[in-house]
Structures are given as structure tokens and as C-alpha cells.
Amino acid sequence: MSDLLLKTVWADILDAATRKAIVDVCVDAHKNPEFYELFDFVAPDNMHVIAYRGDLVIGHAMVSTRWMQPEGHPILRSAYIDAVSVATTEQGKGVGKAVMQQIALVISDYEIAGLETDKFGFYESVGWERWPGTLAGRGENGLIPTPDQHGVMILRLPKTPELNLNGLLTIEDQGARIW
Numbered sequence: 001m002s003d004l005l006l007k008t009v010w011a012d013i014l015d016a017a018t019r020k021a022i023v024d025v026c027v028d029a030h031k032n033p034e035f036y037e038l039f040d041f042v043a044p045d046n047m048h049v050i051a052y053r054g055d056l057v058i059g060h061a062m063v064s065t066r067w068m069q070p071e072g073h074p075i076l077r078s079a080y081i082d083a084v085s086v087a088t089t090e091q092g093k094g095v096g097k098a099v100m101q102q103i104a105l106v107i108s109d110y111e112i113a114g115l116e117t118d119k120f121g122f123y124e125s126v127g128w129e130r131w132p133g134t135l136a137g138r139g140e141n142g143l144i145p146t147p148d149q150h151g152v153m154i155l156r157l158p159k160t161p162e163l164n165l166n167g168l169l170t171i172e173d174q175g176a177r178i179w
Contacts, residue, residue: 049103133168152169
């Protein structure tokens with residue numbers, strides 16, 4: 001792993017070749033062609049952690065600012081993690097762990113971090129916790145129940161308040177998705 005290089009880059013300065021390499025890794029890792037549209041939805045202020053081996057992009061994760069509210073607390077500025085991907089040829093070699101450890105370092109000024117996954121064991125191994133409580137979106141007309149959502153995890157950061165993981169956790173509705 002000594003030849004692994006991690007870079008943290010804002011979306012608005014990613015060149016076309018790097019964007020394509022990120023998309024290719026995401027499609028390869030998830031076998032999901034919807035990632036070809038990833039940069040149609042990425043805000044310029046989204047942060048990307050990119051893993052390189054030489055000049056080759058082999059891993060990636062993206063941070064966007066969202067607004068989560070644990071029950072009993074005000075709305076918290078939240079680092080929401082998406083598009084966590086490692087090239088299939090590099091999986092099991094610590095690349096994903098290195099990317100997620102770097103993410104934890106670069107989001108320390110947020111109040112909490114969140115993500116949605118079905119890979120609980122991996123994220124638990126790097127300090128994330130499942131949210132077993134109730135989950136919902138927050139829209140202009142109030143709460144939007146998400147009873148079928150069970151894959152939300154949080155990462156406590158230095159500014160994270162005391163949490164009741166069995167309580168309600170909400171996030172703003174983004175229209176195309178909630179979590």
C-alpha cells in the first residue's frame with residue numbers, strides 16, 4: 001500500500017479525465033451504469049477523496065453537505081458520503097479503508113456524517129454505526145416516512161452531540177432522493 005496516493009479535491013476543479021476515471025471506478029465497483037450520470041448531480045462544492053496507484057484512479061468517495069437532525073437536537077451540518085467505490089482489481093487490499101480514513105480526517109469540521117449502505121461490516125470496521133432508530137425525510141410539508149430504509153449509518157465527529165441511536169433521524173428531502 002506504500003504506492004497508494006490519496007488526494008482530496010473539490011468537484012469544480014476536477015478535469016474531464018479524472019471525472020471519467022471516477023465514473024469508471026464507480027461503475028466497475030457497483031456494476032451500476034447509473035454512475036455514468038454521477039456528475040450531472042454533483043454540486044461544485046462537493047469534495048472527493050480519490051485513491052491513485054500511480055496515475056490510475058482505483059478508489060473514490062464523495063462528500064456533500066446535507067442537513068441531518070437527530071431527535072432532540074437542532075439540524076446539524078452533515079457530511080453525507082456517496083459513491084464509495086474501489087476498482088474490482090483492488091478490492092480487499094485496504095484501498096476502501098484508506099479512503100474512508102481520509103474522509104474522516106477531511107470532514108472533522110462537520111457536526112455528523114452519514115451514508116446509506118448495505119455493507120455494514122466494512123463501515124463498522126472504520127468506525128461507523130448503524131442507525132437502528134426511525135428514519136424520515138424532512139420536506140416543506142413535514143416529515144416523509146422512510147419505513148423501508150434500514151441502511152443508514154452515522155459517524156460521530158468531534159462536534160457530534162450526544163445521540164440516542166434509537167430515536168428519530170431526519171434528513172432534508174432532495175426531491176430525487178431522501179437518503
